[in-house]
Amino acid sequence: MTADIVPVAESDITQWDHEADVVIAGYGVAGAAAAVEAARSGADVLVVERTGSWGGAASMAGGFIYLGGGTSLQTACGFTDSVDNMAAFLNVAMGPGADAKRIDDYCAGSVAHFDWLVGCGVPFKAEFFGEPGWEPMGDQGLMYSGGENSFPFNTIATPAPRGHVPRMSNKKQGESSAGFMLMKPLVDTATASGARALYDVRAQRLVVASDGRVVGLVARRYADDIAIRARRGVVLTTGSFAYNEAMVAQYAPRIAGRPAASIEQHDGRAIRMAQALGADLAHMDATEVAIFADPQQLVRGILVNGRGQRYVAEDTYPGRIGQLTLYHQDNTAYLIIDGDAQDEAMASMSPQLMMRPPTWVADTVEDLESEIGLAPGALQATVAAYNDGAARGEDPLLHKKARWLRPIGSPVGAIDLRESTGGFTLGGLATTLDAEVLHVSGDPIPGLFAAGRSAAGVAAWGYASGISLGDGSFYGRRAGRSAARG
Amino acid sequence: MTADIVPVAESDITQWDHEADVVIAGYGVAGAAAAVEAARSGADVLVVERTGSWGGAASMAGGFIYLGGGTSLQTACGFTDSVDNMAAFLNVAMGPGADAKRIDDYCAGSVAHFDWLVGCGVPFKAEFFGEPGWEPMGDQGLMYSGGENSFPFNTIATPAPRGHVPRMSNKKQGESSAGFMLMKPLVDTATASGARALYDVRAQRLVVASDGRVVGLVARRYADDIAIRARRGVVLTTGSFAYNEAMVAQYAPRIAGRPAASIEQHDGRAIRMAQALGADLAHMDATEVAIFADPQQLVRGILVNGRGQRYVAEDTYPGRIGQLTLYHQDNTAYLIIDGDAQDEAMASMSPQLMMRPPTWVADTVEDLESEIGLAPGALQATVAAYNDGAARGEDPLLHKKARWLRPIGSPVGAIDLRESTGGFTLGGLATTLDAEVLHVSGDPIPGLFAAGRSAAGVAAWGYASGISLGDGSFYGRRAGRSAARG
Numbered sequence: 004m005t006a007d008i009v010p011v012a013e014s015d016i017t018q019w020d021h022e023a024d025v026v027i028a029g030y031g032v033a034g035a036a037a038a039v040e041a042a043r044s045g046a047d048v049l050v051v052e053r054t055g056s057w058g059g060a061a062s063m064a065g066g067f068i069y070l071g072g073g074t075s076l077q078t079a080c081g082f083t084d085s086v087d088n089m090a091a092f093l094n095v096a097m098g099p100g101a102d103a104k105r106i107d108d109y110c111a112g113s114v115a116h117f118d119w120l121v122g123c124g125v126p127f128k129a130e131f132f133g134e135p136g137w138e139p140m141g142d143q144g145l146m147y148s149g150g151e152n153s154f155p156f157n158t159i160a161t162p163a164p165r166g167h168v169p170r171m172s173n174k175k176q177g178e179s180s181a182g183f184m185l186m187k188p189l190v191d192t193a194t195a196s197g198a199r200a201l202y203d204v205r206a207q208r209l210v211v212a213s214d215g216r217v218v219g220l221v222a223r224r225y226a227d228d229i230a231i232r233a234r235r236g237v238v239l240t241t242g243s244f245a246y247n248e249a250m251v252a253q254y255a256p257r258i259a260g261r262p263a264a265s266i267e268q269h270d271g272r273a274i275r276m277a278q279a280l281g282a283d284l285a286h287m288d289a290t291e292v293a294i295f296a297d298p299q300q301l302v303r304g305i306l307v308n309g310r311g312q313r314y315v316a317e318d319t320y321p322g323r324i325g326q327l328t329l330y331h332q333d334n335t336a337y338l339i340i341d342g343d344a345q346d347e348a349m350a351s352m353s354p355q356l357m358m359r360p361p362t363w364v365a366d367t368v369e370d371l372e373s374e375i376g377l378a379p380g381a382l383q384a385t386v387a388a389y390n391d392g393a394a395r396g397e398d399p400l401l402h403k404k405a406r407w408l409r410p411i412g413s414p415v416g417a418i419d420l421r422e423s424t425g426g427f428t429l430g431g432l433a434t435t436l437d438a439e440v441l442h443v444s445g446d447p448i449p450g451l452f453a454a455g456r457s458a459a460g461v462a463a464w465g466y467a468s469g470i471s472l473g474d475g476s477f478y479g480r481r482a483g484r485s486a487a488r489g
Numbered sequence: 490m491t492a493d494i495v496p497v498a499e500s501d502i503t504q505w506d507h508e509a510d511v512v513i514a515g516y517g518v519a520g521a522a523a524a525v526e527a528a529r530s531g532a533d534v535l536v537v538e539r540t541g542s543w544g545g546a547a548s549m550a551g552g553f554i555y556l557g558g559g560t561s562l563q564t565a566c567g568f569t570d571s572v573d574n575m576a577a578f579l580n581v582a583m584g585p586g587a588d589a590k591r592i593d594d595y596c597a598g599s600v601a602h603f604d605w606l607v608g609c610g611v612p613f614k615a616e617f618f619g620e621p622g623w624e625p626m627g628d629q630g631l632m633y634s635g636g637e638n639s640f641p642f643n644t645i646a647t648p649a650p651r652g653h654v655p656r657m658s659n660k661k662q663g664e665s666s667a668g669f670m671l672m673k674p675l676v677d678t679a680t681a682s683g684a685r686a687l688y689d690v691r692a693q694r695l696v697v698a699s700d701g702r703v704v705g706l707v708a709r710r711y712a713d714d715i716a717i718r719a720r721r722g723v724v725l726t727t728g729s730f731a732y733n734e735a736m737v738a739q740y741a742p743r744i745a746g747r748p749a750a751s752i753e754q755h756d757g758r759a760i761r762m763a764q765a766l767g768a769d770l771a772h773m774d775a776t777e778v779a780i781f782a783d784p785q786q787l788v789r790g791i792l793v794n795g796r797g798q799r800y801v802a803e804d805t806y807p808g809r810i811g812q813l814t815l816y817h818q819d820n821t822a823y824l825i826i827d828g829d830a831q832d833e834a835m836a837s838m839s840p841q842l843m844m845r846p847p848t849w850v851a852d853t854v855e856d857l858e859s860e861i862g863l864a865p866g867a868l869q870a871t872v873a874a875y876n877d878g879a880a881r882g883e884d885p886l887l888h889k890k891a892r893w894l895r896p897i898g899s900p901v902g903a904i905d906l907r908e909s910t911g912g913f914t915l916g917g918l919a920t921t922l923d924a925e926v927l928h929v930s931g932d933p934i935p936g937l938f939a940a941g942r943s944a945a946g947v948a949a950w951g952y953a954s955g956i957s958l959g960d961g962s963f964y965g966r967r968a969g970r971s972a973a974r975g
Contacts, residue, residue: 008930009767100742253771253919256586256949278929279767281495285739288774310886312798331817378885380877384870391866399864400796433739443764444494463742 008275011221013212019219019232021201023049025486026220026233028206028273029241031059032472033455035189036479037238037486039123042196044487046235050198051222053205053241053268057190058183060242060266060427060456060471065138066181067148067469068476069461071165072110074117079129080145084163086110092160093461096149096323097470100286100463108436109461109477116477117167124188126170135298137321137468138181140352142170149467150320154402166469185472204229206241209276209451217280217450236450236486239440240479243456244271245290245427254287255428257329263293263425273457277432280451283443285459287430291466292325295423296338297357299348302407304340305389306420308332311372311381313389316401322426322466329424336420337375339368339386341412361416371415386411429466431458438482452486454478494761497707499698505705505718507687509535511972512706512719514692514759515727517545518958519941521675522965523724523972525609528682530973532721536684537708539691539727539754543676544669546728546752546913546942547958551624552667553634554962555947555955557651558596560603565615566631570649572596578646579947582635582809583956586772586949594922595947595963602963603653610674612656621784623807623954624667626838628656635953636806640888652955671958690715695723695762695937703766703936722936722972725926726965729942730757731913740773741914743815749779749911759943763918766937769929771945773916777952778811781909782824783843785834788893790826791875792906794818797858797867799875802887808912808952815910822906823861825854825872827898847902857901872897915952917944924968938972940964 025041027034030052042048050057071077071089090110094101121127132143139146148166150156169184194200203224210219210230219232244250245258245265252259262269278284294301302318306328315327328336340348340361349358365371372382390410392398398408432440432453439447440458454460460474511527513520516538528534536543557563557575576596580587607613618629625632634652636642655670680686689710696705696716705718730736731744731751738745748755764770780787788804792814801813803824814822826834826847835844851857858868876896878884884894918926918939925933926944940946941961948956 009928098742100738100745252586253769253945254773256584256772259586275929278764278769281765281767283739283764284770284773286742287740287770310798310800312796314796380874381886384874388866388870400867442495443761459739 008208008279010209010211010280013210013218016210016219016230018230020229021049022232022234023047023199024235025238025483026051026231027238027240028220029059029239029455030057030200031240031242031455031475032061032186032189033240033475033479034238035186035193036476037240037454037483038193038198039189039196040480040483041487042193042198044484046487048198049231050200051204051206051220051231052200052202055202057200058186060269062183062186063180063266064182064264064472065468066169066185067166067472068120068185069148069165069467069469069473070113070117070167071163072113074114074167076117076127076129076145076167077163080131082163088160088163089113089165092151092156095159096156096467097462097465101465102463105436105461109474112477120476123192125185127167128170131164135302135318136353137298139168144168144170148320148469150323153319153404154316206273206276209237209280211280215449217448233450235489236452238482238486239273239277239432239453239457240455240482241273241457242266242269243428243431244274245269247271251428254430255290258290258292258426258428261425262427264291265427269427269456273453274431277440277451277453280448281442282448283433283441285430285433286463289429289462289464290426291322291429292329292424292426294321294325294328294420295357295425296359296418296420297348297353299351299353300338300340300345300358300418303344303348304338305385305411307337307339307382307385309335311377311385313385313401316403318403318407320467322468325424325426326466328420334422334424338418338420339382339411340416340418342414342416343412344409345416359418362419364414364416366413368415371417375417427456429456429460429462431456434458434478436481437485438478439485452482454482494694494765496695496697496766499696499704502696502705502716504716506715507535508718508720509533509685510721511724511969512537512717513724513726514706515545515725515941516543516686517726517728517941517961518547518672518675519726519961519965519968520545520724521672521679522962523726523940523969524679524684525675525682526966526969527973528679528684530970532973534684535717536686537690537692537706537717538686538688541688543686544672546755548669548672549666549752550668550750550958551954552655552671553652553955553958554606554671555634555651555953555959556599556603556653557649558599560600560653562603562613562615562631562653563649566617568649574646574649575599575651578637578642581645582642582953583948583951587951588949591922591947595960598963606962609678611671613653614656617650621788621804622839623784625654630654630656634806634955636809639805639890640802692727692759692762695766697766701935703934719936721975722938724968724972725759725763725918725939725943726941726968727759727943728752728755729914729917730760731755733757737914740916741776744776744778744912744914747911748913750777751913755913755942759939760917763926763937763939766934767928768934769919769927771916771919772949775915775948775950776912777808777915778815778910778912780807780811780814780906781843781911782845782904782906783834783839785837785839786824786826786831786844786904789830789834790824791871791897793823793825793868793871795821797863797871799871799887802889804889804893806953808954811910811912812952814906820908820910824904824906825868825897826902826904828900828902829898830895831902845904848905850900850902852899854901857903861903913942915942915946915948917942920944920964922967923971924964925971938968940968
């Protein structure tokens with residue numbers, strides 16, 4: 004981080020190298036959505052992207068977009084949902100600290116946002132995928148992606164799947180990712196609407212007029228500094244700070260050293276540029292967390308912490324398991340799974356990428372407990388209690404679904420899941436629902452907008468797959484419209 | 490929060506109402522320490538305080554100052570400590586995210602800082618207090634205040650008590666707090682050194698010269714705005730943001746609605762004033778957390794979470810119990826304690842303020858478990874395992890000290906400790922070890938200094954009693970010296 008992040012006075016700019024009504028920094032999902040809407044609002048739009056191509060983290064992603072309230076895809080797959088039901092889930096699942104007003108806003112606009120994506124040409128197949136997994140195994144378009152149908156969320160709201168996944172043309176051949184199938188139509192739509200793009204251009208500093216209004220960017224293109232004038236507004240959509248080690252150490256130390264589902268360009272620069280103007284932040288400690296294990300294994304075993312105790316229903320959203328493991332269990336977990344269950348998991352259709360062999364195997368739980376190094380008796384008591392309930396088809400402690408309950412037999416193994424998590428940061432610039440960046444005074448900074456993971460969004464501390472592409476595209480659109488208004 | 494937090498240009502100040510070399514906002518422990526050192530450095534010092542008197546949160550506090558490395562008080566009480574041993578403890582206990590460089594710095598200067606406090610007239614009685622409690626019962630000067638002698642810290646560093654407590658003149662009559670006995674000598678020393686003070690003056694905005702240097706404050710005194718010129722520097726020592734609901738919701742939502750050991754003046758204003766200049770922050774989600782229970786009860790029972798599982802050695806620092814309960818156990822805990830243990834706790838010399846009667850009492854653990862509403866068998870298994878070890882004088886799961894191990898008998902009670910935590914925020918302005926406030930560019934903001942809970946200090950996520958008065962006074966001194974240098 005260098006001092007050249009300090010804003011530049013407009014009076015110090017001798018020549019504008021580029022100019023547009025709306026200048027968008029970062030061509031991921033939020034930037035593409037902003038470009039479409041700004042261009043459709045009649046603005047002349049220029050997107051600057053630091054890499055050689057559009058895409059960002061979105062085009063590398065599994066492509067979930069978290070939407071509900073009764074989208075046409077949910078209905079076509081036979082699920083009922085409502086705005087209130089979706090909000091009831093999100094208010095609990097995205098907390099503590101979830102912003103109820105933003106959640107209401109997002110849920111109320113969710114059906115229309117799905118239709119907008121379809122209108123931009125994003126393809127979805129009306130088929131539900133109901134097996135455990137991080138992603139659908141085929142090109143199915145809908146999946147549970149936040150633990151809606153597992154405890155405790157199934158007691159809070161009526162379960163409805165909300166992970167909407169763009170259809171890949173040739174998934175088995177690995178020719179595309181679902182995220183690519185989201186990004187390509189959006190970028191094509193933006194281009195068709197008149198948005199221009201400049202690549203290999205890295206936003207460095209904001210340009211500010213004497214009245215405090217943001218009127219442009221100074222950016223780096225190869226070895227040169229270039230000045231880009233924004234007649235109506237600048238939109239920051241350059242992603243999270245997951246790859247900025249100093250920021251992670253200051254704001255989200257528990258995810259330090261384990262960025263995942265993120266890209267190296269996510270260096271927090273846009274957050275810093277806006278902070279230098281007095282922009283406010285929110286939820287900077289919050290992170291998404293994946294646990295590096297296959298859900299087909301997780302559901303068939305029991306997860307215990309360093310004290311040999313269960314702590315989460317193993318059939319919930321695996322990202323929730325990751326969060327609870329990293330934050331509440333000192334990043335220490337062991338999956339206890341017997342031989343039959345392991346065989347079953349391996350025989351499932353799940354991609355083998357995250358399948359893991361047992362680290363330890365023993366004939367008895369007592370021996371296994373000793374090999375892992377757990378306190379004597381701890382795991383034995385846990386397994387005895389689990390088996391007792393499982394024999395009756397019940398899990399009184401954590402309410403795993405009956406489908407996955409079976410007493411743990413012999414031989415019994417344990418998969419070492421210590422330090423097996425990773426994720427990306429969720430905190431960022433505080434914004435209004437119109438994507439205006441807020442100054443610490445509580446007022447918007449004129450001419451400055453943000454969306455995507457540069458901004459704090461729907462997720463506070465909790466998460467569901469698809470929230471980032473969801474609120475990134477949703478508030479990216481808002482940012483584009485707001486900036487076009489100037 | 491209003492827009493009047495935006496910095497004022499020096500050119501807009503028509504008249505300075507007050508003037509000094511060093512202007513300090515906030516007359517708590519950090520402000521007093523800064524005033525002493527700035528004045529001793531030869532600077533003309535003015536402290537502005539928004540209430541009618543000096544004191545701040547410090548003078549309401551239990552008065553612990555966390556110091557070690559072999560202070561004369563530790564030695565007089567028969568304890569051995571070293572700088573490295575203290576640092577080894579703090580690096581684990583203050584994390585994750587603890588700043589090792591700051592910890593090294595603080596530990597290296599700790600013995601001299603104690604001598605400095607004594608030199609300012611702060612009284613300490615060379616007597617150790619070794620019973621469970623939040624504070625010494627009498628006027629003893631030294632106590633364990635961070636769990637140094639309990640698991641897991643007793644396996645990481647050689648236990649040494651580091652909670653240094655000023656001696657109260659008349660504790661039993663409640664005539665003074667230990668915090669008052671810390672503050673009064675410091676303020677007297679500052680006054681004798683020439684520092685002036687103005688009360689009922691609330692710092693509102695920073696005044697900035699055209700080159701970016703902070704050159705003063707605009708403050709509110711009754712109905713008037715006054716301008717205060719700082720020829721060499723402004724020091725911000727106005728405390729935490731625990732009472733700013735919006736900031737807590739954005740940065741530390743889990744402590745929302747439960748501020749404790751804090752004062753209403755802790756509204757985060759100084760943090761906001763500096764953020765408006767582009768100041769950086771650190772550890773904004775971190776909080777101290779107290780659990781509202783008496784340690785004399787805690788050590789004699791077992792603490793279980795909402796799943797009936799133990800999760801912490803009950804004889805550790807109760808603030809650690811509070812943190813683990815709030816953050817890792819969904820703020821849900823039950824203290825299981827039998828009749829004899831409860832009688833013993835009630836008969837202890839502990840002040841009765843935090844003693845609580847059992848919420849439920851039963852003849853058997855099975856009945857108790859059912860009354861609390863825990864999963865069938867969960868508490869029974871936990872108590873059986875605990876009793877099994879206790880009968881042998883062992884606690885293989887959590888290593889509570891043998892002194893407190895005794896099988897739980899009948900009748901058995903449970904104290905409901907759900908939602909029984911509170912605390913204050915630990916995050917704040919990012920500063921150098923010389924207490925210069927850091928801009929997000931990584932460079933110090935010229936003329937601006939901060940210490941105390943307006944700044945991120947030694948504690949990141951963990952805590953020990955005395956860390957805030959400790960680093961507040963330690964880096965308050967640094968701030969005073971740095972500001973006096975200009």
